[in-house]
Amino acid sequence: MVSGRVKTWLKEEGEYIGTHELVAEIETESLMPDDGSVEPTGQGNKTTVMLLEVVDDGYVARRIAAEGEELQVGAPIAVLCEDEEAVEGLADHVPPYSDLEGQGVPVGAQAIWQAYFKNPEDKAQGCD
Numbered sequence: 848m849v850s851g852r853v854k855t856w857l858k859e860e861g862e863y864i865g866t867h868e869l870v871a872e873i874e875t876e877s878l879m880p881d882d883g884s885v886e887p888t889g890q891g892n893k894t895t896v897m898l899l900e901v902v903d904d905g906y907v908a909r910r911i912a913a914e915g916e917e918l919q920v921g922a923p924i925a926v927l928c929e930d931e932e933a934v935e936g937l938a939d940h941v942p943p944y945s946d947l948e949g950q951g952v953p954v955g956a957q958a959i960w961q962a963y964f965k966n967p968e969d970k971a972q973g974c975d
Contacts, residue, residue: 850919851875853912854896861934862907870907870925871899873962897962905929908937 854872858864874896905927912924923942928934 848875848920849877850917851877851897852917853910853914853924856910856914858907860907860910860938861931863931864901864905864907864927866902866904867900869898869900872965873897873899896965898965899962901927903927906931906934908934909940911941 851873852875854874856871858868858870864870874894876894878895906929907925908928909926910924911926912918912922918924926937926940926942928937
């Protein structure tokens with residue numbers, strides 16, 4: 848995937864989100880094939896929708912990405928926090944837009960997201 852956009856937010860700002868709950872639907876036309884090449888599949892600009900889940904519980908402090916806004920992979924889309932009391936203080940927080948891996952940022956400070964194909968037939972199109 849090269850870029851994508853939040854199609855639909857499934858959680859509101861300030862709302863609690865449990866481990867493995869879905870936070871958003873992400874759509875893209877830029878899935879990469881699983882054959883090791885670097886070109887997007889370009890299957891007639893087929894839109895693929897994925898379900899995005901979080902792997903830790905907490906609160907949605909801020910939804911950074913607007914629905915429909917095109918963003919590059921790696922761009923922050925939301926700010927999550929552990930404590931409900933911290934939500935208000937993070938309402939204007941803007942995390943850095945950069946790859947945090949290898950920059951000394953503790954792993955515990957980086958959110959891990961996982962996505963699944965919403966429509967199982969998308970996997971059959973050669974994308975994993």
